Amino acid sequence: MKVNGKRPYLWRALDHEGEVLESCVTKRRDRRAALKSLxxxxxxxxxxxxxxxxxxxxxxxAMRAIGCAEKQRTGRWDNNRxxxxxxxxxxxxxAMLRFRRMRSLPMFAAVHSSVQTHINQDRSRSRRDPFxxxxxxxxxx
Numbered sequence: 236m237k238v239n240g241k242r243p244y245l246w247r248a249l250d251h252e253g254e255v256l257e258s259c260v261t262k263r264r265d266r267r268a269a270l271k272s273l274x275x276x277x278x279x280x281x282x283x284x285x286x287x288x289x290x291x292x293x294x295x296x297a298m299r300a301i302g303c304a305e306k307q308r309t310g311r312w313d314n315n316r317x318x319x320x321x322x323x324x325x326x327x328x329x330a331m332l333r334f335r336r337m338r339s340l341p342m343f344a345a346v347h348s349s350v351q352t353h354i355n356q357d358r359s360r361s362r363r364d365p366f367x368x369x370x371x372x373x374x375x376x
Contacts, residue, residue, distance in 0.1 A: 242338060244268065245324075248276035253316050256280050258344040269297035275303075287313045 244264045248257040257276040261268035269291070275281075288294040289309045298304040324344070 238340060245340075245344060246272035247317065247320065247344075248272070248280070249317055249320055250280075253320055255320065256343070260341040260344060264291070264293060266293045266296040266300070269293040270300055273297050273301060287317070289314050 241260060241262070243260050246257075246259040246261065246268070248256055250256055252355065257272070257279060259272045259275055260272065273286075282303065285308055286298070286303070286306050286339065286358065287310075290309050294309075300305050
């Protein structure tokens with residue numbers, strides 16, 4: 236995405252069910268930004284047993300700096316849950332016709348992730364009838 240011709244990066248931390256725990260927006264995608272995102276997520280949610288990332292080298296460097304490099308997992312399809320969680324955010328961004336200011340992006344990301352977490356229910360853990368009724372009620376608004 237671009238905001239006024241500049242490309243910000245959205246960092247998100249999810250739990251094992253796909254709920255957004257933390258989101259952070261930075262101007263760069265380097266070790267310092269990855270360290271900021273990881274520290275913020277760990278400060279609020281504790282240290283995870285396993286951290287799934289893509290193969291970006293800055294993640295490896297940040298994990299080494301924190302001291303939990305052995306917890307990182309970078310399999311071929313391991314980060315699909317993260318990539319799929321971006322889809323509703325990107326859909327909403329297109330409906331808004333992009334972001335005009337850099338300051339509005341982190342605020343929107345925080346609000347969107349908290350609302351999306353309540354709407355997005357883990358389908359595999361519930362029966363069909365209660366899931367359909369709760370989904371219909373959520374769509375009505």
